[in-house]
Amino acid sequence: MEIDRIDGRSPNQLRPLACSRGILNRAHGSASWSQGDTKVLAAVYGPKAGTKKNENPERACIEVIWKPKTGQSGKQEKEYEMILKRTLQSICILTINPNTTTSIIIQVVQDDGSLLPCAINAACAALVDAGIPLKHLAVSICCCLASSGYVILDPTKQEEEGMKAFAYLVFPNSIKLILPEGSSHAQGERMEDGIVTSVTHGAMSVEDYFHCLDRGRAATAKLSDFLRRNLQPQVLADGSKAG
Amino acid sequence: MGLSNVVGDLSLEMEVDAFRRLFPLRFYERHLSESIRPDGRTLKSARDTSVALGAVASADGSALTKIGSTTMLAAAKMEVMTPSADAPDEGSIDCCFVAVEYYMPSICSPLVRPGRPAEIAPVISKQLYDTILSSGMIDLKELSLISGKAAWMVYLDIYCLDADGALFDAALLSAVAAFSHLRFPVVSLNDEGRLVMVPEEGNGDKSGKEVVNKEKRKLSLSSPPFSLTCALHKNYILADPTSEEEAVMETFVTVVLNSSGHLVSLYKPGGPVLTQTSVIQDCIALTRQRMKEVQEILDESISGMEID
Numbered sequence: 001m002e003i004d005r006i007d008g009r010s011p012n013q014l015r016p017l018a019c020s021r022g023i024l025n026r027a028h029g030s031a032s033w034s035q036g037d038t039k040v041l042a043a044v045y046g047p048k049a050g051t052k053k054n055e056n057p058e059r060a061c062i063e064v065i066w067k068p069k070t071g072q073s074g075k076q077e078k079e080y081e082m083i084l085k086r087t088l089q090s091i092c093i094l095t096i097n098p099n100t101t102t103s104i105i106i107q108v109v110q111d112d113g114s115l116l117p118c119a120i121n122a123a124c125a126a127l128v129d130a131g132i133p134l135k136h137l138a139v140s141i142c143c144c145l146a147s148s149g150y151v152i153l154d155p156t157k158q159e160e161e162g163m164k165a166f167a168y169l170v171f172p173n174s175i176k177l178i179l180p181e182g183s184s185h186a187q188g189e190r191m192e193d194g195i196v197t198s199v200t201h202g203a204m205s206v207e208d209y210f211h212c213l214d215r216g217r218a219a220t221a222k223l224s225d226f227l228r229r230n231l232q233p234q235v236l237a238d239g240s241k242a243g
Numbered sequence: 244m245g246l247s248n249v250v251g252d253l254s255l256e257m258e259v260d261a262f263r264r265l266f267p268l269r270f271y272e273r274h275l276s277e278s279i280r281p282d283g284r285t286l287k288s289a290r291d292t293s294v295a296l297g298a299v300a301s302a303d304g305s306a307l308t309k310i311g312s313t314t315m316l317a318a319a320k321m322e323v324m325t326p327s328a329d330a331p332d333e334g335s336i337d338c339c340f341v342a343v344e345y346y347m348p349s350i351c352s353p354l355v356r357p358g359r360p361a362e363i364a365p366v367i368s369k370q371l372y373d374t375i376l377s378s379g380m381i382d383l384k385e386l387s388l389i390s391g392k393a394a395w396m397v398y399l400d401i402y403c404l405d406a407d408g409a410l411f412d413a414a415l416l417s418a419v420a421a422f423s424h425l426r427f428p429v430v431s432l433n434d435e436g437r438l439v440m441v442p443e444e445g446n447g448d449k450s451g452k453e454v455v456n457k458e459k460r461k462l463s464l465s466s467p468p469f470s471l472t473c474a475l476h477k478n479y480i481l482a483d484p485t486s487e488e489e490a491v492m493e494t495f496v497t498v499v500l501n502s503s504g505h506l507v508s509l510y511k512p513g514g515p516v517l518t519q520t521s522v523i524q525d526c527i528a529l530t531r532q533r534m535k536e537v538q539e540i541l542d543e544s545i546s547g548m549e550i551d
Contacts, residue, residue, distance in 0.1 A: 054354060078365040086513030090494075165377070167509075172517060194517025202377045203505040206527055213520065 005159065011152040014141075014219065019121075019230045021129040027105075029130020033122035035154060037112035040119045042126035046102030059094040061101045066119070069108045080106075080116055087120060087170055087197045093133045102132060113157040114142040116168045116199070121223070128231055137173040138196055139223040142166060143212035145204050151215045165202030167209065169216040172196060173224040193217065267491045275479050282485070289471070289483035289533055290409075294416065294544045296424040304425030304462075308417035311485065312407040317417035319399045319425050326387065326394040343372040345401045345414055352406040352486075367411055370510065371401070371418060374499055378468040378507045381422070385462060388430070395427070408485040409472045411497055416537060419467045423545055427460055468507045469537050470499040471530040475516045482529050496523070498530040502538065 005011070015036030024030035027043035034040070051061040064085045066077045088104065104126065106119050117140035124138045144155045144166040152159065160166055172194065200209070263270045263281075274280055284290070290311030299305035302318035309315075345368035347361040355361045375381070386395040399421065401414050433439045474484040476492040489495065494514025499507040506527070511518065 075369040
Protein backbone atom coordinates (compact mmCIF):
# COMPACT_ATOMS: atom_id res chain seq x y z
CA MET A 1 0.00 0.00 0.00
CA GLU A 2 1.93 3.02 -1.20
CA ILE A 3 1.20 6.50 -0.02
CA ASP A 4 1.87 9.40 -2.34
CA ARG A 5 3.62 12.17 -0.50
CA ILE A 6 3.26 15.65 -1.87
CA ASP A 7 6.97 16.16 -2.39
CA GLY A 8 7.38 12.75 -3.96
CA ARG A 9 9.40 11.14 -1.18
CA SER A 10 9.03 7.51 -0.20
CA PRO A 11 7.59 6.88 3.26
CA ASN A 12 10.97 6.14 4.81
CA GLN A 13 12.85 8.91 3.11
CA LEU A 14 14.12 11.86 5.13
CA ARG A 15 14.37 15.38 3.83
CA PRO A 16 17.83 16.71 2.90
CA LEU A 17 19.81 17.35 6.09
CA ALA A 18 22.24 20.18 6.60
CA CYS A 19 24.24 21.02 9.69
CA SER A 20 26.81 23.71 10.26
CA ARG A 21 28.67 24.37 13.47
CA GLY A 22 30.50 27.30 14.94
CA ILE A 23 28.37 29.91 13.24
CA LEU A 24 27.95 32.29 16.20
CA ASN A 25 31.02 34.07 17.52
CA ARG A 26 30.02 34.90 21.08
CA ALA A 27 28.44 31.57 21.95
CA HIS A 28 30.68 28.86 23.33
CA GLY A 29 29.12 26.44 20.91
CA SER A 30 26.56 26.84 18.18
CA ALA A 31 24.96 24.86 15.42
CA SER A 32 22.31 25.27 12.81
CA TRP A 33 20.36 22.22 11.71
CA SER A 34 17.94 22.05 8.84
CA GLN A 35 15.75 19.24 7.61
CA GLY A 36 14.23 20.37 4.35
CA ASP A 37 12.64 23.74 5.10
CA THR A 38 12.64 23.41 8.88
CA LYS A 39 15.61 25.28 10.27
CA VAL A 40 16.66 25.70 13.89
CA LEU A 41 19.58 27.55 15.40
CA ALA A 42 21.04 26.41 18.72
CA ALA A 43 23.58 28.19 20.90
CA VAL A 44 25.30 26.86 24.01
CA TYR A 45 26.74 29.00 26.78
CA GLY A 46 28.56 27.28 29.55
CA PRO A 47 29.47 25.82 31.86
CA LYS A 48 28.84 28.93 33.94
CA ALA A 49 29.32 29.07 37.67
CA GLY A 50 26.45 28.34 40.04
CA THR A 51 23.18 26.52 39.65
CA LYS A 52 19.67 27.88 39.88
CA LYS A 53 17.81 27.51 43.16
CA ASN A 54 16.14 24.16 43.81
CA GLU A 55 18.66 22.43 41.57
CA ASN A 56 21.09 19.89 42.96
CA PRO A 57 24.49 21.60 43.46
CA GLU A 58 26.33 18.28 43.18
CA ARG A 59 25.52 18.04 39.50
CA ALA A 60 25.66 20.29 36.50
CA CYS A 61 22.41 22.02 35.67
CA ILE A 62 20.99 22.43 32.18
CA GLU A 63 18.78 25.34 31.25
CA VAL A 64 16.91 25.59 27.98
CA ILE A 65 15.37 28.70 26.46
CA TRP A 66 13.18 28.24 23.41
CA LYS A 67 12.47 31.24 21.25
CA PRO A 68 9.65 30.85 18.75
CA LYS A 69 9.88 32.45 15.34
CA THR A 70 7.12 34.97 16.06
CA GLY A 71 5.06 35.87 19.08
CA GLN A 72 5.66 35.41 22.77
CA SER A 73 6.65 32.25 24.57
CA GLY A 74 3.56 30.38 25.62
CA LYS A 75 2.72 26.95 26.98
CA GLN A 76 3.87 25.15 23.85
CA GLU A 77 7.33 26.68 24.23
CA LYS A 78 7.46 25.78 27.93
CA GLU A 79 6.60 22.20 27.07
CA TYR A 80 9.33 22.06 24.44
CA GLU A 81 11.80 23.55 26.91
CA MET A 82 11.01 20.89 29.48
CA ILE A 83 11.25 18.01 27.01
CA LEU A 84 14.53 19.33 25.64
CA LYS A 85 15.96 19.90 29.13
CA ARG A 86 15.18 16.37 30.24
CA THR A 87 16.48 14.86 27.02
CA LEU A 88 19.75 16.76 27.20
CA GLN A 89 20.10 15.94 30.89
CA SER A 90 20.07 12.29 30.01
CA ILE A 91 22.85 12.60 27.43
CA CYS A 92 25.18 14.95 29.29
CA ILE A 93 27.53 13.60 31.92
CA LEU A 94 26.30 15.75 34.77
CA THR A 95 28.83 14.74 37.38
CA ILE A 96 31.87 16.15 35.59
CA ASN A 97 31.28 19.84 36.29
CA PRO A 98 29.19 20.07 39.45
CA ASN A 99 27.56 23.30 40.51
CA THR A 100 27.58 24.81 37.03
CA THR A 101 24.86 25.81 34.60
CA THR A 102 24.92 25.22 30.87
CA SER A 103 22.38 27.25 28.91
CA ILE A 104 21.08 26.15 25.58
CA ILE A 105 19.15 28.68 23.55
CA ILE A 106 17.03 27.46 20.66
CA GLN A 107 15.85 29.89 18.02
CA VAL A 108 13.33 28.69 15.49
CA VAL A 109 14.24 30.14 12.10
CA GLN A 110 11.65 28.33 10.04
CA ASP A 111 9.05 25.74 10.91
CA ASP A 112 7.97 23.31 8.23
CA GLY A 113 7.07 20.27 10.30
CA SER A 114 9.10 18.06 12.63
CA LEU A 115 10.24 21.06 14.68
CA LEU A 116 11.08 19.45 18.01
CA PRO A 117 13.26 16.69 16.52
CA CYS A 118 15.14 19.28 14.46
CA ALA A 119 15.74 21.32 17.62
CA ILE A 120 17.00 18.30 19.55
CA ASN A 121 19.45 17.46 16.77
CA ALA A 122 20.62 21.08 16.61
CA ALA A 123 21.09 21.21 20.40
CA CYS A 124 23.12 18.01 20.34
CA ALA A 125 25.41 19.35 17.59
CA ALA A 126 25.81 22.64 19.48
CA LEU A 127 26.77 20.78 22.67
CA VAL A 128 29.47 18.92 20.73
CA ASP A 129 30.68 22.23 19.30
CA ALA A 130 30.92 23.66 22.81
CA GLY A 131 32.87 20.66 24.06
CA ILE A 132 30.38 19.66 26.77
CA PRO A 133 31.07 16.03 27.77
CA LEU A 134 28.31 13.71 26.56
CA LYS A 135 27.58 10.03 27.14
CA HIS A 136 26.31 9.55 23.62
CA LEU A 137 24.65 11.62 20.95
CA ALA A 138 20.92 11.93 20.57
CA VAL A 139 19.28 11.55 17.18
CA SER A 140 15.70 12.53 16.86
CA ILE A 141 13.00 11.80 14.32
CA CYS A 142 9.30 12.38 13.81
CA CYS A 143 7.08 9.49 12.72
CA CYS A 144 3.56 10.12 11.48
CA LEU A 145 0.71 7.69 11.30
CA ALA A 146 -1.73 8.09 8.44
CA SER A 147 -5.33 7.01 8.87
CA SER A 148 -4.66 4.04 6.60
CA GLY A 149 -2.15 2.75 9.14
CA TYR A 150 0.92 3.65 7.11
CA VAL A 151 3.93 5.15 8.87
CA ILE A 152 5.82 8.01 7.25
CA LEU A 153 8.98 9.66 8.52
CA ASP A 154 9.99 13.31 8.74
CA PRO A 155 6.73 14.96 7.68
CA THR A 156 6.33 18.49 6.39
CA LYS A 157 3.93 20.78 8.23
CA GLN A 158 1.12 20.05 5.81
CA GLU A 159 1.58 16.31 6.23
CA GLU A 160 1.78 16.65 10.02
CA GLU A 161 -1.48 18.52 10.24
CA GLY A 162 -3.31 16.04 8.07
CA MET A 163 -2.19 12.98 9.98
CA LYS A 164 -4.12 10.99 12.53
CA ALA A 165 -1.24 10.86 15.00
CA PHE A 166 2.46 11.53 15.21
CA ALA A 167 5.29 10.70 17.55
CA TYR A 168 8.55 12.52 18.24
CA LEU A 169 11.22 9.96 19.11
CA VAL A 170 14.76 10.39 20.33
CA PHE A 171 17.23 7.51 20.25
CA PRO A 172 20.89 7.28 21.23
CA ASN A 173 23.11 7.25 18.17
CA SER A 174 24.18 3.90 16.80
CA ILE A 175 27.36 2.45 18.16
CA LYS A 176 30.25 1.90 15.77
CA LEU A 177 32.17 -1.07 17.03
CA ILE A 178 35.93 -0.73 16.81
CA LEU A 179 36.56 -4.00 18.59
CA PRO A 180 36.59 -7.17 16.44
CA GLU A 181 33.26 -8.94 16.09
CA GLY A 182 32.36 -11.39 18.80
CA SER A 183 34.47 -9.87 21.52
CA SER A 184 31.54 -8.03 23.03
CA HIS A 185 28.38 -10.02 23.49
CA ALA A 186 25.13 -8.14 23.42
CA GLN A 187 23.47 -8.79 26.75
CA GLY A 188 19.78 -9.10 25.94
CA GLU A 189 18.74 -5.87 24.26
CA ARG A 190 21.45 -3.46 23.24
CA MET A 191 21.75 0.07 24.49
CA GLU A 192 20.97 1.61 21.15
CA ASP A 193 17.58 -0.04 21.14
CA GLY A 194 16.56 2.06 24.08
CA ILE A 195 14.46 5.18 23.73
CA VAL A 196 15.60 8.40 25.26
CA THR A 197 12.42 10.37 24.70
CA SER A 198 9.02 9.75 23.18
CA VAL A 199 6.22 12.31 22.85
CA THR A 200 3.05 11.39 21.00
CA HIS A 201 0.05 13.36 19.79
CA GLY A 202 -3.20 11.84 18.66
CA ALA A 203 -4.62 8.44 19.41
CA MET A 204 -3.10 5.37 17.77
CA SER A 205 -3.24 1.68 18.50
CA VAL A 206 -0.43 0.09 20.50
CA GLU A 207 0.80 -1.95 17.49
CA ASP A 208 0.99 1.19 15.37
CA TYR A 209 3.11 2.83 18.05
CA PHE A 210 5.57 -0.05 18.01
CA HIS A 211 5.67 0.17 14.19
CA CYS A 212 6.61 3.81 14.51
CA LEU A 213 9.33 2.86 16.98
CA ASP A 214 10.81 0.31 14.58
CA ARG A 215 10.76 2.65 11.62
CA GLY A 216 12.22 5.45 13.69
CA ARG A 217 14.99 3.23 15.00
CA ALA A 218 15.89 2.11 11.49
CA ALA A 219 16.07 5.71 10.33
CA THR A 220 18.39 6.72 13.15
CA ALA A 221 21.18 4.75 11.48
CA LYS A 222 21.11 7.22 8.57
CA LEU A 223 20.94 10.20 10.90
CA SER A 224 23.78 8.85 13.04
CA ASP A 225 26.00 8.46 9.97
CA PHE A 226 25.26 11.97 8.87
CA LEU A 227 26.01 13.29 12.33
CA ARG A 228 29.22 11.33 12.62
CA ARG A 229 30.51 12.60 9.28
CA ASN A 230 29.50 16.12 10.07
CA LEU A 231 31.12 16.16 13.48
CA GLN A 232 34.55 15.13 12.25
CA PRO A 233 37.00 17.90 13.10
CA GLN A 234 37.24 20.26 10.17
CA VAL A 235 40.51 19.86 8.31
CA LEU A 236 42.24 23.05 7.17
CA ALA A 237 41.82 23.64 3.48
CA ASP A 238 45.34 24.83 2.74
CA GLY A 239 47.54 21.81 3.17
CA SER A 240 48.19 19.88 6.36
CA LYS A 241 50.25 21.26 9.20
CA ALA A 242 51.91 17.95 9.72
CA GLY A 243 53.96 18.71 6.66
CA MET B 244 34.84 1.90 48.24
CA GLY B 245 35.63 3.53 51.55
CA LEU B 246 32.41 5.47 51.50
CA SER B 247 30.21 2.40 51.12
CA ASN B 248 31.88 0.85 54.15
CA VAL B 249 31.17 3.96 56.15
CA VAL B 250 27.59 3.92 54.97
CA GLY B 251 27.32 0.28 55.94
CA ASP B 252 28.50 1.04 59.47
CA LEU B 253 26.45 4.18 59.83
CA SER B 254 23.28 2.57 58.61
CA LEU B 255 23.30 0.17 61.50
CA GLU B 256 23.35 3.01 63.97
CA MET B 257 21.40 5.67 62.09
CA GLU B 258 17.69 6.11 62.45
CA VAL B 259 15.53 5.27 59.47
CA ASP B 260 14.42 8.86 58.90
CA ALA B 261 17.92 10.20 58.87
CA PHE B 262 19.04 7.49 56.46
CA ARG B 263 16.09 8.32 54.24
CA ARG B 264 17.09 11.97 54.06
CA LEU B 265 20.82 11.50 53.67
CA PHE B 266 20.98 8.57 51.30
CA PRO B 267 17.62 8.50 49.51
CA LEU B 268 18.78 6.38 46.61
CA ARG B 269 20.21 3.66 48.84
CA PHE B 270 17.09 3.77 50.99
CA TYR B 271 14.95 3.09 47.95
CA GLU B 272 17.25 0.47 46.48
CA ARG B 273 17.15 -1.48 49.73
CA HIS B 274 13.38 -1.56 49.45
CA LEU B 275 13.28 -2.31 45.74
CA SER B 276 15.50 -5.35 46.11
CA GLU B 277 12.79 -6.80 48.36
CA SER B 278 10.10 -5.76 45.82
CA ILE B 279 8.40 -3.39 48.18
CA ARG B 280 8.19 0.36 48.62
CA PRO B 281 8.54 2.44 51.80
CA ASP B 282 4.80 3.01 52.08
CA GLY B 283 4.15 -0.74 51.92
CA ARG B 284 2.89 -0.97 48.33
CA THR B 285 4.16 -3.49 45.84
CA LEU B 286 5.99 -2.13 42.82
CA LYS B 287 3.00 -2.43 40.53
CA SER B 288 0.19 -1.14 42.71
CA ALA B 289 -1.17 2.37 42.67
CA ARG B 290 -2.31 4.36 45.66
CA ASP B 291 -5.90 4.53 46.89
CA THR B 292 -7.98 6.59 44.51
CA SER B 293 -11.24 8.36 45.27
CA VAL B 294 -13.48 10.60 43.20
CA ALA B 295 -16.12 12.94 44.65
CA LEU B 296 -18.43 14.54 42.08
CA GLY B 297 -20.18 17.85 42.51
CA ALA B 298 -17.58 19.36 44.81
CA VAL B 299 -18.15 22.88 43.47
CA ALA B 300 -21.86 23.74 43.59
CA SER B 301 -21.66 26.83 41.40
CA ALA B 302 -20.01 25.04 38.49
CA ASP B 303 -21.86 23.07 35.85
CA GLY B 304 -19.69 20.05 36.49
CA SER B 305 -17.00 19.46 39.07
CA ALA B 306 -15.00 16.76 40.77
CA LEU B 307 -12.51 16.37 43.59
CA THR B 308 -10.04 13.57 42.98
CA LYS B 309 -7.48 12.06 45.30
CA ILE B 310 -4.78 9.59 44.37
CA GLY B 311 -3.04 8.88 47.67
CA SER B 312 -2.29 12.38 48.93
CA THR B 313 -2.34 14.09 45.53
CA THR B 314 -5.55 16.13 45.40
CA MET B 315 -7.03 17.85 42.36
CA LEU B 316 -10.17 19.95 42.11
CA ALA B 317 -11.69 20.33 38.64
CA ALA B 318 -14.60 22.58 37.71
CA ALA B 319 -16.23 23.00 34.31
CA LYS B 320 -18.43 25.90 33.25
CA MET B 321 -20.28 26.40 30.01
CA GLU B 322 -21.01 29.55 28.07
CA VAL B 323 -22.78 30.22 24.83
CA MET B 324 -20.62 31.35 21.93
CA THR B 325 -21.07 31.71 18.20
CA PRO B 326 -19.44 28.85 16.32
CA SER B 327 -16.95 29.38 13.52
CA ALA B 328 -18.29 29.72 10.02
CA ASP B 329 -16.76 26.53 8.67
CA ALA B 330 -18.22 24.26 11.36
CA PRO B 331 -21.69 25.59 12.08
CA ASP B 332 -23.04 22.37 13.53
CA GLU B 333 -20.34 21.75 16.04
CA GLY B 334 -19.36 23.33 19.27
CA SER B 335 -15.75 24.22 19.47
CA ILE B 336 -12.93 22.40 21.01
CA ASP B 337 -10.13 23.99 19.05
CA CYS B 338 -7.69 26.38 20.60
CA CYS B 339 -10.09 29.24 21.14
CA PHE B 340 -13.17 27.47 22.40
CA VAL B 341 -12.23 24.96 25.05
CA ALA B 342 -10.01 26.35 27.68
CA VAL B 343 -8.30 23.79 29.85
CA GLU B 344 -6.24 25.47 32.53
CA TYR B 345 -4.19 23.74 35.18
CA TYR B 346 -3.07 25.78 38.16
CA MET B 347 -0.64 24.97 40.90
CA PRO B 348 -1.29 27.49 43.66
CA SER B 349 1.19 27.87 46.49
CA ILE B 350 -0.93 25.67 48.73
CA CYS B 351 0.04 22.53 46.89
CA SER B 352 3.73 22.23 47.57
CA PRO B 353 6.52 23.89 49.58
CA LEU B 354 8.44 24.38 46.32
CA VAL B 355 5.81 26.69 44.84
CA ARG B 356 5.72 30.30 46.01
CA PRO B 357 3.93 33.35 44.56
CA GLY B 358 7.05 34.69 42.92
CA ARG B 359 8.26 31.33 41.81
CA PRO B 360 5.60 29.41 39.86
CA ALA B 361 5.99 25.70 39.33
CA GLU B 362 7.77 24.95 36.06
CA ILE B 363 5.68 21.91 35.48
CA ALA B 364 2.29 23.70 35.56
CA PRO B 365 2.15 25.06 31.98
CA VAL B 366 3.53 21.77 30.69
CA ILE B 367 0.83 19.71 32.40
CA SER B 368 -1.76 22.25 31.26
CA LYS B 369 -0.75 21.78 27.65
CA GLN B 370 -0.51 18.01 28.01
CA LEU B 371 -4.03 17.85 29.45
CA TYR B 372 -5.39 19.95 26.63
CA ASP B 373 -3.71 17.79 23.98
CA THR B 374 -4.85 14.57 25.62
CA ILE B 375 -8.47 15.69 25.93
CA LEU B 376 -8.51 16.67 22.28
CA SER B 377 -6.68 13.64 20.89
CA SER B 378 -8.76 11.16 22.80
CA GLY B 379 -11.93 12.26 21.01
CA MET B 380 -13.79 11.94 24.29
CA ILE B 381 -16.18 14.76 23.53
CA ASP B 382 -18.27 14.73 20.37
CA LEU B 383 -18.24 18.27 19.02
CA LYS B 384 -21.71 17.95 17.55
CA GLU B 385 -23.13 17.63 21.04
CA LEU B 386 -22.01 21.11 21.85
CA SER B 387 -24.15 22.74 19.20
CA LEU B 388 -27.28 24.63 20.31
CA ILE B 389 -28.73 26.44 17.34
CA SER B 390 -27.03 25.46 14.15
CA GLY B 391 -24.84 28.26 12.87
CA LYS B 392 -25.74 30.74 15.58
CA ALA B 393 -24.98 29.39 19.00
CA ALA B 394 -22.81 26.68 20.43
CA TRP B 395 -21.38 25.83 23.79
CA MET B 396 -17.92 26.61 24.95
CA VAL B 397 -16.46 24.71 27.89
CA TYR B 398 -14.09 26.22 30.42
CA LEU B 399 -12.31 23.63 32.53
CA ASP B 400 -10.16 24.72 35.44
CA ILE B 401 -8.12 22.27 37.46
CA TYR B 402 -6.49 23.28 40.70
CA CYS B 403 -3.85 21.20 42.40
CA LEU B 404 -4.44 21.29 46.13
CA ASP B 405 -1.75 18.86 47.20
CA ALA B 406 1.13 17.81 44.97
CA ASP B 407 2.45 14.40 45.93
CA GLY B 408 3.48 12.76 42.68
CA ALA B 409 1.49 11.52 39.66
CA LEU B 410 0.08 15.00 39.03
CA PHE B 411 -0.92 14.33 35.45
CA ASP B 412 -2.83 11.16 36.36
CA ALA B 413 -4.85 12.88 39.05
CA ALA B 414 -5.51 15.91 36.86
CA LEU B 415 -6.72 13.80 33.93
CA LEU B 416 -8.97 11.74 36.20
CA SER B 417 -10.49 14.87 37.71
CA ALA B 418 -11.06 16.32 34.21
CA VAL B 419 -12.82 13.16 33.05
CA ALA B 420 -14.88 13.06 36.25
CA ALA B 421 -15.87 16.72 35.90
CA PHE B 422 -16.94 16.13 32.30
CA SER B 423 -18.99 13.12 33.27
CA HIS B 424 -20.72 15.17 35.96
CA LEU B 425 -21.36 18.05 33.57
CA ARG B 426 -24.98 19.08 33.01
CA PHE B 427 -25.88 21.50 30.26
CA PRO B 428 -27.39 24.65 31.77
CA VAL B 429 -30.89 25.59 30.64
CA VAL B 430 -31.03 28.53 28.25
CA SER B 431 -33.83 30.50 26.71
CA LEU B 432 -34.15 33.13 24.03
CA ASN B 433 -34.70 36.62 25.46
CA ASP B 434 -36.41 39.57 23.75
CA GLU B 435 -33.32 40.76 21.97
CA GLY B 436 -32.87 37.36 20.39
CA ARG B 437 -29.94 36.42 22.61
CA LEU B 438 -29.61 33.26 24.59
CA VAL B 439 -29.53 33.73 28.33
CA MET B 440 -29.16 31.27 31.14
CA VAL B 441 -32.36 30.50 32.97
CA PRO B 442 -31.95 30.53 36.74
CA GLU B 443 -32.72 27.35 38.65
CA GLU B 444 -35.85 28.36 40.54
CA GLY B 445 -38.12 30.08 38.01
CA ASN B 446 -38.36 28.23 34.77
CA GLY B 447 -39.04 31.24 32.55
CA ASP B 448 -42.51 31.45 34.09
CA LYS B 449 -42.43 35.22 34.55
CA SER B 450 -42.36 36.31 30.94
CA GLY B 451 -43.15 33.00 29.30
CA LYS B 452 -39.80 32.86 27.55
CA GLU B 453 -39.29 29.86 25.40
CA VAL B 454 -36.74 27.51 26.76
CA VAL B 455 -34.38 26.31 24.08
CA ASN B 456 -33.18 23.12 25.67
CA LYS B 457 -35.68 21.78 28.16
CA GLU B 458 -33.92 18.71 29.47
CA LYS B 459 -30.89 19.19 31.59
CA ARG B 460 -28.89 16.63 29.80
CA LYS B 461 -25.47 15.22 30.43
CA LEU B 462 -22.52 15.26 28.12
CA SER B 463 -21.99 11.82 26.64
CA LEU B 464 -18.36 10.74 26.78
CA SER B 465 -17.10 8.14 24.37
CA SER B 466 -13.99 6.27 25.45
CA PRO B 467 -12.61 8.53 28.18
CA PRO B 468 -8.84 8.44 28.59
CA PHE B 469 -7.07 7.18 31.72
CA SER B 470 -3.41 7.41 32.48
CA LEU B 471 -0.70 5.89 34.62
CA THR B 472 2.72 7.32 35.37
CA CYS B 473 5.51 4.82 36.02
CA ALA B 474 8.91 5.70 37.42
CA LEU B 475 11.84 3.73 36.01
CA HIS B 476 14.98 2.91 37.89
CA LYS B 477 17.49 0.38 36.52
CA ASN B 478 15.32 -2.68 35.95
CA TYR B 479 12.47 -1.70 38.24
CA ILE B 480 9.17 -0.22 37.17
CA LEU B 481 7.29 1.62 39.92
CA ALA B 482 3.67 2.44 39.22
CA ASP B 483 2.19 5.70 40.54
CA PRO B 484 5.23 7.30 42.20
CA THR B 485 4.97 9.71 45.12
CA SER B 486 6.79 13.04 44.89
CA GLU B 487 9.70 11.63 46.91
CA GLU B 488 10.05 8.71 44.50
CA GLU B 489 9.83 11.06 41.52
CA ALA B 490 12.63 13.18 42.92
CA VAL B 491 14.91 10.20 43.49
CA MET B 492 14.19 8.38 40.25
CA GLU B 493 14.41 10.82 37.45
CA THR B 494 12.97 8.81 34.62
CA PHE B 495 9.25 8.39 34.23
CA VAL B 496 6.84 7.32 31.53
CA THR B 497 3.21 8.40 31.32
CA VAL B 498 0.93 6.15 29.27
CA VAL B 499 -2.59 7.33 28.44
CA LEU B 500 -5.03 4.74 27.10
CA ASN B 501 -8.69 5.17 26.27
CA SER B 502 -11.29 2.56 26.92
CA SER B 503 -11.20 1.25 23.34
CA GLY B 504 -7.58 0.27 23.97
CA HIS B 505 -5.97 2.97 21.83
CA LEU B 506 -2.79 4.63 22.92
CA VAL B 507 -3.69 8.29 23.29
CA SER B 508 -0.28 9.39 24.48
CA LEU B 509 3.04 7.88 25.48
CA TYR B 510 5.10 10.56 27.12
CA LYS B 511 8.67 9.94 28.14
CA PRO B 512 10.59 13.20 28.38
CA GLY B 513 14.20 12.02 28.54
CA GLY B 514 15.69 10.69 31.73
CA PRO B 515 18.83 8.68 32.47
CA VAL B 516 17.20 5.29 31.84
CA LEU B 517 16.82 4.29 28.21
CA THR B 518 13.69 2.23 27.88
CA GLN B 519 13.62 -0.91 25.83
CA THR B 520 10.52 -2.07 24.03
CA SER B 521 9.81 -4.70 26.69
CA VAL B 522 9.66 -2.03 29.39
CA ILE B 523 7.19 -0.01 27.34
CA GLN B 524 5.02 -3.09 26.90
CA ASP B 525 5.07 -3.65 30.65
CA CYS B 526 4.04 -0.06 31.29
CA ILE B 527 1.19 -0.35 28.80
CA ALA B 528 0.00 -3.56 30.48
CA LEU B 529 0.10 -1.85 33.89
CA THR B 530 -1.89 1.06 32.48
CA ARG B 531 -4.56 -1.29 31.12
CA GLN B 532 -4.98 -2.84 34.55
CA ARG B 533 -5.12 0.55 36.22
CA MET B 534 -7.69 1.73 33.70
CA LYS B 535 -10.08 -1.02 34.77
CA GLU B 536 -9.69 -0.11 38.45
CA VAL B 537 -10.19 3.58 37.83
CA GLN B 538 -13.16 3.07 35.55
CA GLU B 539 -14.89 1.07 38.30
CA ILE B 540 -14.22 3.80 40.85
CA LEU B 541 -15.56 6.45 38.49
CA ASP B 542 -18.66 4.44 37.60
CA GLU B 543 -19.41 3.88 41.27
CA SER B 544 -19.29 7.55 42.09
CA ILE B 545 -21.40 8.46 39.04
CA SER B 546 -24.10 5.97 40.01
CA GLY B 547 -23.86 7.21 43.58
CA MET B 548 -24.65 10.73 42.35
CA GLU B 549 -27.56 9.58 40.26
CA ILE B 550 -29.28 7.86 43.14
CA ASP B 551 -29.37 11.19 44.93
